[in-house]
Amino acid sequence: MHQVTEAPREQASEGRGGPSGRPFLASGGGAWHPFAAAVSDAACGVDAPLTVISDVGEVETLDARIFLRGPAAMERWEHLAMERCLGRVLDLGAGAGPHTLFLQEAGLRVTAVDRLAEAVSLMVERGVRDARIGEVTEPPPGPWDTVLLLMNGTMPFETIAGFRLGLARIAAVLVEGGRILVDSTDLRGSDGDDRRSDGRYVGETQYQFRYGRLVGDPVPQLFLDPDRLQEYAGEAGLVAEVIWTGKEGHYLAEITRRQHAP
Numbered sequence: 001m002h003q004v005t006e007a008p009r010e011q012a013s014e015g016r017g018g019p020s021g022r023p024f025l026a027s028g029g030g031a032w033h034p035f036a037a038a039v040s041d042a043a044c045g046v047d048a049p050l051t052v053i054s055d056v057g058e059v060e061t062l063d064a065r066i067f068l069r070g071p072a073a074m075e076r077w078e079h080l081a082m083e084r085c086l087g088r089v090l091d092l093g094a095g096a097g098p099h100t101l102f103l104q105e106a107g108l109r110v111t112a113v114d115r116l117a118e119a120v121s122l123m124v125e126r127g128v129r130d131a132r133i134g135e136v137t138e139p140p141p142g143p144w145d146t147v148l149l150l151m152n153g154t155m156p157f158e159t160i161a162g163f164r165l166g167l168a169r170i171a172a173v174l175v176e177g178g179r180i181l182v183d184s185t186d187l188r189g190s191d192g193d194d195r196r197s198d199g200r201y202v203g204e205t206q207y208q209f210r211y212g213r214l215v216g217d218p219v220p221q222l223f224l225d226p227d228r229l230q231e232y233a234g235e236a237g238l239v240a241e242v243i244w245t246g247k248e249g250h251y252l253a254e255i256t257r258r259q260h261a262p
């Protein structure tokens with residue numbers, strides 16, 4: 001566990017960027033402003049270390065250039081997910097659009113959605129043809145053949161209730177035979193215990209982003225184990241299958257809407 005020292009809090013609503021001074025818009029709530037500023041700075045070529053602090057005391061500092069990665073820097077599971085994309089694709093929580101750009105380049109029709117205006121502006125600057133501001137729990141009508149939720153794509157649903165609601169809404173805009181590709185991390189202990197000492201589900205966490213003097217408000221983030229993912233998929237009339245497993249509980253699942261016999 002790392003020691004966290006409190007930096008003087010800067011109001012994100014001032015609309016300042018990070019060290020590059022690149023302006024960014026006030027949007028998406030105070031929680032995500034350090035993230036937005038760091039990614040905007042990284043896009044300007046500025047060194048942009050983004051610190052993520054979890055409510056269990058874990059502290060990780062990421063180079064925000066990771067959100068601008070090209071296909072060569074992507075991991076195997078990301079390529080596996082993208083290989084399964086067909087037809088009209090919806091990339092939810094698209095960030096700076098790494099997957100959207102790759103699929104667009106491969107000739108697919110992709111719509112990218114993110115809650116941050118900064119992310120959407122950046123996607124447009126980077127060449128994304130259809131980038132929209134929106135919430136993962138309110139997918140555009142489509143219908144969609146493929147929905148992508150990548151880089152711990154359950155996180156933006158924030159809570160189990162948010163995920164169940166969002167998944168039901170995504171199921172409603174998915175064609176028969178359509179699929180959702182989502183990765184997440186199983187945070188259960190080796191004994192399968194899925195509760196913390198305070199009784200909360202182990203994957204219902206809170207994160208706080210910090211970039212330079214910008215400190216975001218804590219935001220709930222959801223990690224789901226594969227058993228719950230399968231259970232909630234079933235509730236939404238879908239079938240989930242784990243198609244890849246990696247280190248430390250990370251996995252990729254494909255959730256399909258089965259085709260009815262004619």
Ligand SMILES: C[S@@+](CC[C@H](N)C(=O)[O-])C[C@H]1O[C@@H](n2cnc3c(N)ncnc32)[C@H](O)[C@@H]1O
Binds near residue numbers: 151
């Ligand atoms: C960890 S980044 C991943 C971005 C991208 N999928 C990638 O692989 O680089 C998560 C993204 O989800 C967006 N996000 C978080 N909560 C959201 C929500 N409720 N609705 C839509 N987007 C959300 C954030 O703004 C951020 O761009």
